[in-house]
Amino acid sequence: MTLHGFSSKVVCKEFHLTLKGAARAWFEALLPGTIINFTKLACFFLTQVMASRKMRRPAAYLLMVKQRDDESLKSYISRFDRECITTYDQDEKITLAALLGGIWPCNPFMTEIAQRTPTLLREFMDHADGFINAEDMLLALTAPR
Incomplete structure (x- = not known):
């Protein structure tokens, strides 16, 4: 929604329509008469709102994201992707190194990676997707009925 070109009064009245989540909750909690102009x-x-936003981290932070002992490869990659979104200076080589370095050493996927280490992030993700799909199929086939 664009509010350019309208009077301050109109912008104040319609501003809340542009908000979501915590920002909207903050706005709705304002006491009537608190706002006198835009x-x-x-x-x-x-x-109030912008000061509480999440701070972005350097890509080097990704080197600290590690797969947990009881975490599947699928869950680890999903969590890693969520952390990637919070970084500001992403570099494919650093991201790939962090992703590879974070995989639990006893994960069976590491055996496959050791045989042919990917040099591109896309190559890694394709290989990981194949492994995850095979792992999911094996779980489905061996699950009690």
């Missing part, structure tokens, strides 16, 4: 609303918004 400049004051903008100031409140920046100090």
Whole structure:
């Protein structure tokens, strides 16, 4: 929604339509009469909502993301991807190194990776997807009925 070109009064009244989640909850909790113009609303918004946003981390942070002993490869990669989103200076080589370095050493997938180490992130993901699919199929076939 674009509110450019409208008066301050209209922008103040319709601003809440652009908000989601915590920002919307904050706005709805404001007491009536708190906001007298858009400049004051903008100031409140920046100090209350923007200050509480998640800080982005350097890509080197990904080197600390490790697969847990009881975590499947699928869960680890999903968690790693969520952490990747929080980084600001992503580099494919660092991301791939962090991803490989974070896999639990006793994971059977490491045997496959040791035979042919991927040099591209896409290559790793394709290989991991094949392994995860095979692992999921084996679990489905051996699960009690």
